[in-house]
Amino acid sequence: MVINTADIPVNHVVWDRAVRIIRSVFPPIDLFEDIAEPEDWPLLISAEQKTNPRLMETIGNIDLIPAERRVGGLGASYLMAPFTHTSVDRPSRFSDGRLGVLYIASDFETAVHETAHHYAGFMSATNEAPGWVSQFRELLMGVDARLHDIRGDISDFDAALDPNDYTNSQNLAAALRAGDSEGITYPSVRGAGDCVGLFYPDLAHHPVQGRHLAYHWDGTRVDLIRESATGSVFRVVD
Incomplete structure (x- = not known):
């Protein structure tokens, strides 16, 4: 697929x-939750590493996030962790695993179907x-961003929405990142x-x-x- 990001x-x-x-x-990452000022993190990490060499296993690679784009305070772990804990063993639709992406759905049912x-x-x-195999938690949050939009009738980008093959979507994301996309x-x-x-x-x-x-695997x-709180059970219908 030839990618022309100017068409998006x-x-x-x-x-x-x-x-x-x-x-x-x-679990939440204490550094992101308790220290609200991200500019303080590099010095704190450096000091803590001298006595806690396993610190980076918890925090991940903070260098993957530009300093000016980092967030701190209550709930920050939910926003930061997808970017600091990356792996080529865990690629996704818009990443080969080297860089993080924060995936969020517009509504609960869509989030359930995706997960x-x-x-x-x-x-x-x-x-x-x-x-009943695993416990999950629902996170509610706001989104406010100017984003490249491949919703609607943009047939040239159908390949980026392939249900199972992420090759084209990862290439598209790489091209958009190179052009400073959000x-x-x-x-x-x-x-x-x-x-x-x-x-x-x-x-x-x-x-x-x-x-x-809780998710049930059949x-x-x-x-x-x-x-979990009410015991209510919902069927996932394709």
Whole structure:
């Protein structure tokens, strides 16, 4: 696919109550949560490393985020961690794993469908037994960013929305990053809503924890979602 990024419109995306769902196994990172001024982090990290050599396993590679784009304070871990903990073993639609992307859905159902799909891939690959297998947490946050928009009738970019092959979407994202893009907004290929892939953490704001969720694996797919606080169970319908 020949990528002409000039053909992609840039639109201002403002979502007040967007949704991201993450595994509950990942705890908040104290540095991002407790120290509100990101400019203080390099000195604090340097001092702490002298007595805590495993610090970077928790924080990740903070150098992957430009200093002026870092965020701190309450909830900052939810915005920073996707950019500091990257791996080529965990590529995604808009990254080969070397750089982070913050993926957020426009609504809860879309977030569930996206995460259920990807988690099912993991469960299938590891041949896990059926059952209530993992805990997740819902995050609610705002999005305010000018993003390259591949929603609507832009057939030239259909390849970037391939449900399973991320080659073209990763190439597109690399070209956009080279042109100082802030990120991409696109229609979910799993749910009915839209998603964003943000290239910097400061494009989302005020993340707060919502519901705790449990995912049920039936041996083939994630078929049920349980809200932990109420015990309510919802079926995931393709």
